[in-house]
Amino acid sequence: MKNILSIAILTLFLLILGCKEQANKSENKYDDHATSLPAPTISQVEAAVKNFNEALVNPTVEKLNNLCSDKLTYGHSSGLVQNKEVFVNDVVNGAFDFLTVEAPEQTIYLSGETAVVRNLFVSKATNKGEPIDIRLGCVQIYKRQDDGSWKLLMRQAFKI
Numbered sequence: 001m002k003n004i005l006s007i008a009i010l011t012l013f014l015l016i017l018g019c020k021e022q023a024n025k026s027e028n029k030y031d032d033h034a035t036s037l038p039a040p041t042i043s044q045v046e047a048a049v050k051n052f053n054e055a056l057v058n059p060t061v062e063k064l065n066n067l068c069s070d071k072l073t074y075g076h077s078s079g080l081v082q083n084k085e086v087f088v089n090d091v092v093n094g095a096f097d098f099l100t101v102e103a104p105e106q107t108i109y110l111s112g113e114t115a116v117v118r119n120l121f122v123s124k125a126t127n128k129g130e131p132i133d134i135r136l137g138c139v140q141i142y143k144r145q146d147d148g149s150w151k152l153l154m155r156q157a158f159k160i
Helices: 002-027 042-057 061-067 084-093
Strands: 068-075 081-083 096-102 107-111 114-127 130-144 150-159
Touching: 042 061, 042 096, 042 107, 042 114, 042 130, 042 150, 061 068, 061 084, 068 084, 081 084, 084 096, 114 150
Parallel strands: 068 150
Antiparallel strands: 068 081, 096 114, 107 114, 114 130, 130 150
């Protein structure tokens, strides 16, 4: 009887230990790769947003390619959605010329290696040479790369 009780207690202990091990593994399930980088910070994402907005004002193919993910999906308030290649070409060679870009009322939420940025998109621009003022709502998703840089993965503007 003593042996059966000992075996039952040992089995229960191992079962509990196994459940705890499984719970610890699932707590980190969002990580799609291990990283040796320090924890991401909001100031890093703020700098990425600032660099992206500056690249809209002074665009080059190289700058925009470095700031945007190859999997970029860029949504305009009109409903138009562009991939990276079309977006970069449009900013560099298109009818819009951004003179200023600001991002007031910005909030940033970090989740692992991903950042969700919400702000207003306020710009003075020209469209085919005609002045235009832009004021839109905007949500962006940035993804931290293995080298520590942040790239724009998704952007969606909406009318306010």
